[in-house]
Amino acid sequence: MNIHRSLAPLCAALALLPGGISVADAAAPRSTAAAPVFEQWRETAHRGNDDLLVAGLGIDALRSPTAPAFANATQPTAEEARRRAIWSSWRGIADLTPGGGFGDVYGTLQSVPGREFSAYARIPGAGHPHRVLVQVPDSFDAARRCLVVAASSGSRGIYGAIAVAGSWGLAHGCAVAYTDKGTGSDYYDLDAQVGVQADGTLASQGALAFVPATPHATHGIAFKHAHSGDNPEADWGRHLLQALQFGLQALDRAYPDAAPFTPATTRTLGVGVSNGGGAVLRAAEIDGDWFDAMVAGEPNVSVAGAPPLYDFVTQAALLMPCALLTQQDLPQPPLHAQAAAAGSQRCALLEAAGQVQGDDTATQALSARQQLADAGLSDAALRAGAFSTGFDLWRAIAVTYASAYGRFGAGEHPCGYRFSAAAADGTPGPAAAALRATWWSEGSGIPPGSGVLLVDGNAAAEDPLRGLNCLRTLGRGDGPDARRVRAGITEAAAKAPRRGLPIVVMHGRDDGLVPVSMTSDRYVGFARKAGAQIAYWQVDSAQHFDSLLAFPDYRARYVPLLPYMFAAMDQVWDHLEDPARALPQDARIQPTPRAEAPLLREQLSIPAARSR
Template sequence: MNIHRSLAPLCAALALLPGGISVADAAPPRPTAAAPVFEQWRQTVHRGNDELLTAGLGIDALRSATAPAFTKPAQPTAEETRRRAIWSSWRGIADLTPGGGFGDVYGSLQAVPGREFSAYARIPGARQPHRVLVQVPDNFDASRRCLLVAASSGSRGIYGAIAVAGGWGLAHGCAVAYTDKGAGSDYYDLDARTGFQDDGTPASQGALAFVPAGTAATQGIAFKHAHSGDNPEADWGGHLLQALQFGLQALDRAYPESTPFTAANTRTLGVGVSNGGGAVLRAAEIEGDWFDAMVAGEPNVSVAGAPPLYDFVTQAALLMPCALLAEDDLPQPPMRAQAVPAWTQRCATLKSAGLVQGDDTAAQARSARQLLLDAGLSADALRAGAFSTGFDLWRAIAATYSSAYGRYGAGEHPCAYSFSAAGADGTPAAAEMRATWWSEGSGIPPGSGVMLVDGNAAGAEADPLRGLNCLRALGNGDSADARRVRAGIAAATAQAPRRGLPIVVIHGLDDGLVPISMTSDRYVPFARKAGAQIAYWRVNHAQHFDSLLAFPEYRKRYVPLLPYMFAALDQVWGHLEDPTQALPKDALIQPSPRAEAPLLREQLSIPAIQATPSR
């Protein structure tokens, strides 16, 4: 989920849904890499006031709630859409508030001049392409070549991992390769028949990044994650590998005198958070020495035999509005006083439907809370889930992922959900609004003027739970649609990583969106049983969205996760440079939130680098 500071960056930071289907005793064949073909190559130069890391904005402009302006609001230039996309991506992922530590305690915002290469790539059998992009800093050293490879968090656009990968990789003189992993912000307006070109500018013709095919809808908004006809999560590992392969080809073009750039002669690290972290672990399955090490933060990853995360998401959409009434001292936003009436009504509706017990609201809330705890959610993660509940993100996530799992096109969702940018008077989206989608869209509406429409809510006898119950039944029912969706969930189930690949998994104990108990706590033992080389850092007082630390209620309770990502990269990099330095070890980290004081490094309790014992 991501909520662009209000509702977009977070609707995408989201990440979910894995499969929980049993597998045969014999391990499935390990995925292998096919040589990809990249189309619509594009190269641009970024120096001076338009550099790689912040598009020349710097910390003050990144902190500003005012987006970089378009000179012509309905017809932005490629430079303007890129700058706004980078602004939005930083704000959606990182805590950039004064005293938050970024650029001082961890990370870098120093200007990085260089070049960008971008193209479309396609997974074999996929209906739609995905974007790949490589940033090559001018200080790249071809004699010490390195490539950091990242997938966007949530369903964000191509710059969605810049705060994670760019903030570390470019500062180390590495090239950085990105993929939107088959999702992204290439929305398509069915009313205006308008989408986006490779440079992020709106257009109604040409080589658009996404045009929905065979759609049953003629109105509203289609977007790639929900309506591509693909199941991108099943191919996350392939998306990341294709970004790596594109990165090597881009370096061949950038430094023709130093070719060839290969995985054998270039240091390669995979990194990502949330869905991006899940992509990192899925890429770790692929045969071949493509990656030297992996760092996965708060990964959305599924393990066969366990309940899929989709099951939790649909349960949270139903129960959490009621369950949170049994929790005191919730972080704000959402503002509790404004949420209580709707949450109280949800309790009453759940009681009438026989889904919770209790004769009054307090008892009904305790009943809903217990059901979530019984499903494996911790009390701290439940409390942190207030944000996703307050902004109705659970429902948006479930509608989008079920559409992707079932490979439904626009207008085909079995639970009658759709997306629209129409105004209250039914007028289609204005061109000025549409022009912002590529830069600011989270990849999963609502946000940026696009809303989720519940086709079950119309009419005087509308059932307020009909749509939610329908979404839930897609995960546990026996209809043809349910079987179709569950097949998509099963296809996204993780396999064990290849042996010998160093991996660091980092997860916050208070993660309310991708709960650690339902993802990393299941994946790490599963992978270790298969012989994987994994360090597991569990971080107390860390939830899912660093950007929420802009709110006082959040920074008094939580610490950012990005410092641990950068520290793990530092330690893995140090080991690759000098094998006498040990790889990271398991750690249960006990940091202290900063509240209103500036963050100090010692408050983070980052695990120390250890030396390898001499033999």
């Protein structure tokens, strides 16, 4: 474990440029040994009505479905793009509804003044960079130096972990380092040949964050997760490590009189949820005392020797619309009548293809359900999976990950899928300038969404399941395309964490997107066999998306997972500060959803911190 050393108080801070103007051409800060070279350095100041944590947006603005405005709808400034990106990231991850508890029971939404440092980082051998960004609050104490390091959840942009790592780390006076882990919202418009610059603004040339190499398509949209050719998931751990290294360099720049900042003198905590949680566990494999501890929530993680999550995703895309007919009282949305009609149609198609058995819809649905049960999916996870089914997330995820695993460029998808902007009538077409201007701030990193469509190039009335079956074959077949995909899946499998590194993993037992039985259950057992120091919190009545608790039916059934992330970080931090305080222990947590009442801490049944 790293040793935190007390240092003399800071004598003088680095002078800020007026208004936080870009300093991309400034000299690079002092480097630590073997640290990567970071390009396109920028430094900006964020105080007053443009702070680090909420970009000057109050709780009412964060709750509003109306995005912060651009003065010029087609050409937002860097400040406007950043503010909207932070608004979108908060809304996509956290439950901010009145009575939901964020800011009262857990977390903070208080304004945090400070500075941001950002750059491009590159994994050796990768064709494209990933973004790294460090927030340094004015409250940072160089005598008690600490750095929280996080990867974005899902495939989100650089602010995709701000509601977790930012809210906790900045409130503790720590610097917070982020990476988009090679995914993110750096969409590229193939028609207009326009991409995104380091500051989030649009450009057709220069140091863009992502430009697809020799795309086979000249129309539509390319994005980094699907079309970089780098299989970013294979390097998520190294992305997180580079974010840590960038954080140390940024602190050297922010406090030159207290430099160098190193892992031996700076307390470091790795944090992430969903794909970000997977990145945390992959970083735990890396040799060296880079991190003092890790906290991973609902991690997307697969282990060698077990079916990968891609296999379940493609199975769910095919079977779940039919299998959901076996479940009563599904959470809303999606609307039950629409889901039932789509499910009945899917059952008939599957039966005709020989993929389920039965002479009637009810029997066919039971056949589909049994196949998912055999894969390890519980009834609770199936019920929560209704959202992903109703909103076509399974197919979107499968298309993107198949492209990434196989390293297929834009226009090369073996199942004929592509992405396009939505024209005014909703059909594929060139992107309007005002739509293109929103992508970096609002894109999830996996379309469809934000005016980008997923287009099935092989759609055929005589075989409506052709595309889905093709996606499934890529994970199971023996053709050259399938071998490419399976090779990428193998590259992304987790290895054992290094011994002695404290790790806390938590997961909702009702997770319908990243089922706990196929991810955390397997990883924890695998890691413990390798001698890992790991605690496992299993949370009943928690599903994957805290933001869905904005819907009344969801908050009547489920509790948010983020309070447990904050509690685990608190307990781990207390142990790092005072080893007499015990690390978290295993817990099966049985909370009570709040329904329409304000959330109370006692309803969450958070495991109590212990002393040794």
